[in-house]
Amino acid sequence: MNLEQIKACLQAAGLEIIQESDLANGTGTQLRLQSGAIVNSYHTGKFNVQGKNQDPVKECLGVPAPQAVAVNGGAAVAKPVLSKVFVVYGHDNAARTELEAMLRRWKLEPLILDQLPSEGQTIIEKLETTIAGVNFAVVLATPDDEGHRAGHEDEKAYRARQNVVMELGMMLTLLGRKRVAILMKQQDNMERPSDIQGLIYIPYKDNLQKEAGLLLAKEMQAQGYPISLANV
Numbered sequence: 001m002n003l004e005q006i007k008a009c010l011q012a013a014g015l016e017i018i019q020e021s022d023l024a025n026g027t028g029t030q031l032r033l034q035s036g037a038i039v040n041s042y043h044t045g046k047f048n049v050q051g052k053n054q055d056p057v058k059e060c061l062g063v064p065a066p067q068a069v070a071v072n073g074g075a076a077v078a079k080p081v082l083s084k085v086f087v088v089y090g091h092d093n094a095a096r097t098e099l100e101a102m103l104r105r106w107k108l109e110p111l112i113l114d115q116l117p118s119e120g121q122t123i124i125e126k127l128e129t130t131i132a133g134v135n136f137a138v139v140l141a142t143p144d145d146e147g148h149r150a151g152h153e154d155e156k157a158y159r160a161r162q163n164v165v166m167e168l169g170m171m172l173t174l175l176g177r178k179r180v181a182i183l184m185k186q187q188d189n190m191e192r193p194s195d196i197q198g199l200i201y202i203p204y205k206d207n208l209q210k211e212a213g214l215l216l217a218k219e220m221q222a223q224g225y226p227i228s229l230a231n232v
Contacts, residue, residue: 002115003029003041006061009101010039013060033057044107045115062104082225084109086134088168092142095185097210099140106217106227110138113167127170135179136220137171139164141192142185157191172199181219183212 001009010033012016017033028042030214039061049057085103087110087159094114103110111130113123121129131137143158161167171180177198184190187203200219204211217232 001041002045004039004046005097005100006039007031008014008097009060009104012098012101013056013105015057015060016074021188024031036044045121059107062107062109070174082132082135082223083107084111085220085225086110086137086171087112087133087140088137088164088171089140090142090164092140092144092185095140095142095183098185099138102209102213103138106225106231108225108227124170127167129176131171132172135175135221136225137180138174138216139171139180139182140185141168141182143190143192147191148184158186159191166178179223181216183208183216 007017010031015037017031018034018138021030021032022028023030023040023042023144028040031039031041031055032051033039035056037049037054037055037057037076038048038051041047047061047062049063085108087096087099087103089099089112100112101109111134113126113130114170116126119126133218141160141164142191144161144164146156147159148154148156168180168182170220177200181200184192184201184203185208186205187201192201202212202215202219213232214229217227217229221227221229
């Protein structure tokens with residue numbers, strides 16, 4: 001999570017930054033909040049939270065809480081908690097940032113392909129490796145491209161980017177229809193990226209959280225994600 005994403009998340013949560021300064025040896029940036037909390041953001045993409053009133057900041061940035069344990073025959077067994085969510089998006093960076101901040105406020109960990117290390121893998125290999133530990137994907141279908149049948153310019157309509165359609169297909173194959181939600185921005189002007197029946201389409205116009213957040217949270221709850229609707 002880079003500095004700009006941290007700042008956007010804090011701003012969306014109403015956490016005011018009162019001071020921004022460089023860390024020692026140029027390793028990153030320190031953000032001081034009005035609440036007394038401190039966020040150290042490093043150029044490596046890592047960050048940590050210090051100071052007072054850390055809980056709201058950690059919740060906003062998606063720092064996972066300690067896992068609960070269940071006792072089984074006297075032995076403590078870690079209880080698995082679903083938290084990772086794969087995010088697919090096109091050219092609408094503002095929508096991606098809004099979605100990422102919302103997921104982090106729900107104490108989830110959004111995984112975005114271009115923010116993950118490639119380690120010499122092809123795009124398809126990277127997708128397959130990343131999705132191995134994920135149980136849900138959210139696809140942002142935004143009106144980034146235009147298209148129509150050859151010779152039928154009157155049918156011109158907005159479309160999602162080709163990479164979005166490709167990654168959507170992979171998510172459906174790897175996770176199944178119930179574990180993939182497609183957020184359709186301005187759907188009245190959009191051509192749906194697939195004519196497959198039974199997909200989860202959630203439309204919204206301008207405010208992603210207000211118009212699509214509750215429906216998305218309910219779909220993810222149904223797949224085992226511990227989202228409190230009181231926080232949506």
